[in-house]
Amino acid sequence: MSTGSLTLIVFAAIAAQVIVFVLIGLRRRKQQFRDLESRIGEQQGSVEQQPVTSNIAPIVSPDAAEKTPLAWQGFKEFIVQRRVMEAAAESICSFYLTPVDGQPLPSFKPGQFLTFKLQIEDPTSGESKSVVRCYSLSDSPQPDYYRVTIKRATPPANQPGAPPGRSSNYFHDHVQEGMQLSVKAPSGHFYLMEAEPLPIVLVGGGIGITPMLSIVNTLLNSGSSREIRLFYGVCNSAEHAMKGHLEKLQQAHANFHLHVCYSRPGEKDEEGVDYQHQGHVDIRLLRLTLQLKRYQFYVCGPRAMMESLIPALEAWDVATDDIYYESFGPATLPKHQKVTQQASKPTAVQKSITVTFSKSGKSIAWNPDAESLLEFAENNNIEVDSGCRAGSCASCQTALESGEVEYSQDPDADVEDGHCLLCISKPKNDLTLTA
Ligand SMILES: Cc1cc2nc3c(=O)[nH]c(=O)nc-3n(C[C@H](O)[C@H](O)[C@H](O)COP(=O)(O)OP(=O)(O)OC[C@H]3O[C@@H](n4cnc5c(N)ncnc54)[C@H](O)[C@@H]3O)c2cc1C
Ligand code: FES
Structure with missing residues (x-):
């Protein structure tokens, strides 16, 4: 065999090897690509199974999508240290709670709530049933207690024969000092945004005042110089919660402005003394009272107030990022575009x-x-x-x-x-x- 033909054979063998390697490589890439395709297909399939919550925004604060770990899992036992009536009509009562295990009390964000599991006897069957309800923390974070403030829920005006609210009446009638309660850790996405110190407008309708109390107490206890305007809408002085406390805060802090609205003032209620405005807290009042500048709005109140005020604020060109709200019951509220889970x-x-x-x-x-x-x-x-x-x-x-x-x-x-x-x-x- 000549040297030329030998060289040709060697080249041919090398070329054949290269072709085999390239073919094997291509085949592997193709397989990897198929695997990838099928993995994506599986993921898409499972995405379709997820709940699609269009336009999910917090109720709430911009970081609502973040899941903050709870201070403890499940329910923990607390003891009721103190009960204090907070309104003249004795329809609103505060409960001070300390942990039975004596462990240090985890802090919370002002605006958050506790969830309670109560065992309440069913009036018809006589059986004990578990009832779960949420109540906002109504004071600033304290080292030694949590406080919730609960209003007795009475039957709706148009159904006077309906049963009274189970949990709230149980609290008022049966939860005494020294009693133990099962409580879930503070949670909720409606809370004071402390990082951005804008002037702040708090609107509390009825018992929706409770998270606002926590926010006001926290800001003023910390010596904050933020302008704070609290609009509190309530029936009259009989239902006016923590009247003395709020008035003292107003006297002591030049940056805290209280605007109390009575929808049905009592005979002895004096405008300019007990309350500042007659009627409900509405957008007209806010527009008349507030200066033309950027505020952060925090709103919590009855369904009707929420369903009118939140869209009205948006229509008034308040940026959705500056409106935080919480509803104590089901309500149809505008859903913001801020955090979209799966559009x-x-x-x-x-x-x-x-x-x-x-x-x-x-x-x-x-x-x-x-x-x-x-x-x-x-x-x-x-x-x-x-x-x-x-x-x-x-x-x-x-x-x-x-x-x-x-x-x-x-x-x-x-x-x-x-x-x-x-x-x-x-x-x-x-x-x-x-x-
Ligand atoms: C995040 C959050 C925070 C909250 N914070 C507070 C707070 O700080 N303070 C506070 O007081 N509340 C707060 N609430 C509301 C609270 O959780 C309860 O919803 C409230 O106490 C009423 O509960 P209940 O068990 O007493 O009434 P329910 O038994 O749930 O009854 C509710 C209403 O329905 C009426 N009713 C019952 N049965 C019938 C019937 N068959 N027909 C017609 N009407 C009927 C009752 O009379 C009552 O008016 C909060 C709620 C949430 C979600
Ligand atoms: S019943 Fe509480 S989240 Fe639905």
Whole structure:
């Protein structure tokens, strides 16, 4: 064999090897690409199973999407150290709580709430039932106690024969000094933004004054020089909570301005002394009173007030980032665009939606008149846990196996992935819930 043909054979062998390596490489890349494609496909498949909460914004503070770890898990025992009546009509009572285990008390953010689990006897069956309710912390963080301030819930004016509120009346009538209560750690996304020291407007309607008290006490105790304006809307002096305390604060702090509105002043209530304005806290009053400058607004009150005031503030061109609000019950509140969990495309209008409760083995046509999935489940005798019915306590959190839900207000509780809060959601399309 000549040298030329030998060289040719060697080159051919090398070229063949290179081709084999290239082919093997290409095949591997192709396999990797297929694996990647199928992984993405699986992820997309599971994303579709997640609850889609369109336009989720905090109720709340800009960092609401962040899940802050709780100071303790589950319920912990507290002892009631003191009870103090806070209004002339004796319809509002504060409860001072200290931990039974004597451990140091974790701090909280002013505006946050505690969740209580009470065992209350059902008046009809006589059985003890567990009742979960949330109550805002009403004082600044203290080293030795938490304080909540609770208003007795009476039957609605148009249904005087209805039963009175279970938890609030239990607190007023049965929770005495020395008694133990089961309490979840402070939580909630509605709290004072301390980092940005803008002038601040607090609006508390009725018992919605409680988180505002915590914010005012915290700011003034810390010597803050921020301009603080508190608008407190209440019926009259009989229901006026912590009247003396608030008036003393106003006298002591030039930066604290109190604007009390009585909707139905009593005979002895004096304008300019007991209250400053007659009527409700509304956008007209805010526009007349506030200067033209940037304020941070914190609002908490009854449903009607929330549903009118929040959109009115937005219509007045207050930046949504400067409005923080909390609702003590279900309300239909504007959903901000600040934090969007999974932006969902508008779904085609469906004629009928089927809700499947997989554990109960029931598939039922959704009733568009139902306020929420929780009410719908209860009306169809599906057993689901509930507590606050306002998206705060997470008792009604349920796994969503397929489909999407839409919230009527932003959840205050941290919702686990693949779950939804039944009390403030409605189905967007066919759903399967683990219930
Ligand atoms: C985050 C958060 C913070 C809160 N902070 C506070 C706070 O600081 N202070 C405070 O007082 N509250 C607060 N609340 C509200 C509180 O959690 C309770 O909702 C409130 O005390 C009423 O609960 P209840 O068990 O007494 O009344 P429920 O038993 O839940 O009844 C509610 C109302 O329905 C009426 N009712 C009951 N049965 C019927 C019927 N069959 N037909 C018609 N009407 C009926 C009752 O008379 C009552 O008026 C807060 C709520 C949330 C979500
Ligand atoms: S019942 Fe409390 S979050 Fe739904």
